[in-house]
Amino acid sequence: MGMDAQATASLTNGQTSPTAVNLAIWQARYGGPETLTLQQRPIPQPNADEVLVRVHTASLEVADCFMMQGAPILVRPASGIWKPALGIPGMGLSGTVVQAGAAVSRFRPGDEVFGCCVGACATYAKASHHHLVPKPRAITWQQAAASTGSALAALHALRDTARIQPGQKILIIGAGGGIGSFAVQLARHYGAQVTGVCSTANVPLVQELGAHRVIDYTHEDFTHSAQRYDVILDNVENRPLAECRNVLAPDGLLICNSGTGAQGLAFAARLLKPILLNPFTRQKLKRYLSMPNPKDLAILGQMVVAGILRPVIGRTYPLHQTPDALRYIQSGHARGKVLVEVAS
Ligand SMILES: NC(=O)c1ccc[n+]([C@@H]2O[C@H](COP(=O)([O-])OP(=O)(O)OC[C@H]3O[C@@H](n4cnc5c(N)ncnc54)[C@H](OP(=O)(O)O)[C@@H]3O)[C@@H](O)[C@H]2O)c1
Structure with a gap:
C-alpha cells in the first residue's frame, strides 16, 4: 500500500x-x-x-x-x-x-x-x-x-434575482468567464434572447454556448447600440452605470456583479451606487449574494x-x-x- x-x-x-x-x-x-x-x-x-x-x-x-x-x-x-x-x-x-x-x-x-x-x-x-x-x-x-461557485452564482442571478422569462432580452457582460459561460447556457435554457459580450478570442465559445448574438468588445461598444435589454448581467463593471443604463429597457433590471477593478473608497462607492440609486429609478439596479x-x-x-x-x-x-x-x-x-x- x-x-x-x-x-x-x-x-x-x-x-x-x-x-x-x-x-x-x-x-x-x-x-x-x-x-x-x-x-x-x-x-x-x-x-x-x-x-x-x-x-x-x-x-x-x-x-x-x-x-x-x-x-x-x-x-x-x-x-x-x-x-x-x-x-x-x-x-x-x-x-x-x-x-x-x-x-x-x-x-x-x-x-x-x-x-x-x-x-x-x-x-x-x-x-x-x-x-x-x-x-x-x-x-x-x-x-x-x-x-x-460560479455555476451557482449564474443560477442565482438568472433564476432568483432576474426571474428570467422566455422571450426576454438579456445582455451578459463577461460571457466567456466563469459565471458568464454558465449564464449564457442557463439564459438560453430559460428561453431568453441572449446577447453575450466578450473579447475576440471568446466569440466562438460564446456562440457555441448558445448566445443568439455575440458582441466583441474590442470592435463594438454595446453601450452605443439602439438595442434595449430587459436584463443586463454585468460580470465586469468596467463601464459607468449610466452607460449600461442607456441600453436597459425603461423597466429593465441591471444586475451589478463584479468585485474587481476598484480599490478602497472607489470600490465602496461602486458597490453602493446601484443600491442607493435603485429606490429612485424605474429601472431596477441590484446586487445579489450567491450562497x-x-x-x-x-x-x-x-x-x-x-x-x-x-x-x-x-x-x-x-x-x-x-x-x-x-x-x-x-x-x-x-x-x-x-x-x-x-x-x-
Ligand atoms: N454575486 C455573487 O454572489 C458573486 C459570486 C461569485 C463571483 N462574483 C463576482 O462575479 C465577477 C465575475 O466572476 P467570474 O468568475 O465570471 O470572473 P472571470 O472568470 O474572471 O470572468 C470574467 C470575464 O470577463 C471578461 N472580460 C474582461 N473584460 C471585459 C470587458 N471589458 N467586457 C466584457 N468582458 C470582459 C473576461 O474575458 P475576455 O475579456 O477575454 O472576454 C473573462 O472571461 C467577479 O468580480 C466576482 O467577484 C459574484
Whole structure:
C-alpha cells in the first residue's frame, strides 16, 4: 500500500495517522500568488456538521484572489483580520469523503461528492455537509468541480434575482468567464434572447454556448447600440452605470456583479451606487449574494448530466502550479473555469 493509500485508509477509519500526508498550497501572509507555496499542512479536523474530503479536483474563483490578498478589506472578517486564517485557496471541489462529522448522516466514507468549501487546493479539505452533494456517476471529476461557485452564482442571478422569462432580452457582460459561460447556457435554457459580450478570442465559445448574438468588445461598444435589454448581467463593471443604463429597457433590471477593478473608497462607492440609486429609478439596479445550498448544487449536477449545461474548463493546473492559476484569474480574462488537479 502506497503512502496515499495508507493515509486514505487510516482516515476512512475516522482517525488521523502519522502516515497521513496533507500537501497544500499555503500562504502565511497576505500578498500575491508568490506568497503561496506547496507545503505539508495538518489534516483539517471536521466539526460535527462537516465532512473531510480527499480532494480530486479543486476549482478556483475570483474570490480566491480576494482571500489571498486580504483585499478588498471587506473579506478580512472571513479570511482573517491580520493574516490568512486558513491560507489555502480553492472554493470548489470534487472528491471522496474520508470522514464525516458526528452530526452528518447524509455522507459516509467512500462517497463521491462535489460542492463548495474553503481550502480545496490540498490533499484534504473540509466542508459543511450542507455545501456538498453526491457526484453523479455520469459526470467527470473536472465537470463536477467546475459546477460549483460560479455555476451557482449564474443560477442565482438568472433564476432568483432576474426571474428570467422566455422571450426576454438579456445582455451578459463577461460571457466567456466563469459565471458568464454558465449564464449564457442557463439564459438560453430559460428561453431568453441572449446577447453575450466578450473579447475576440471568446466569440466562438460564446456562440457555441448558445448566445443568439455575440458582441466583441474590442470592435463594438454595446453601450452605443439602439438595442434595449430587459436584463443586463454585468460580470465586469468596467463601464459607468449610466452607460449600461442607456441600453436597459425603461423597466429593465441591471444586475451589478463584479468585485474587481476598484480599490478602497472607489470600490465602496461602486458597490453602493446601484443600491442607493435603485429606490429612485424605474429601472431596477441590484446586487445579489450567491450562497451554496445542496438543492441547487444537485440541480446543476443534473443539468450537466442532462446536457443542458456544459461546464467550460478553460485551464487545468497541477497542484504546485496553483499560483499560476491565480495569476491567470487575476488577469481578468479567464476563460470558463480554472481548475487544479490535486489527485494527480
Ligand atoms: N454575486 C455573487 O454572489 C458573486 C459570486 C461569485 C463571483 N462574483 C463576482 O462575479 C465577477 C465575475 O466572476 P467570474 O468568475 O465570471 O470572473 P472571470 O472568470 O474572471 O470572468 C470574467 C470575464 O470577463 C471578461 N472580460 C474582461 N473584460 C471585459 C470587458 N471589458 N467586457 C466584457 N468582458 C470582459 C473576461 O474575458 P475576455 O475579456 O477575454 O472576454 C473573462 O472571461 C467577479 O468580480 C466576482 O467577484 C459574484
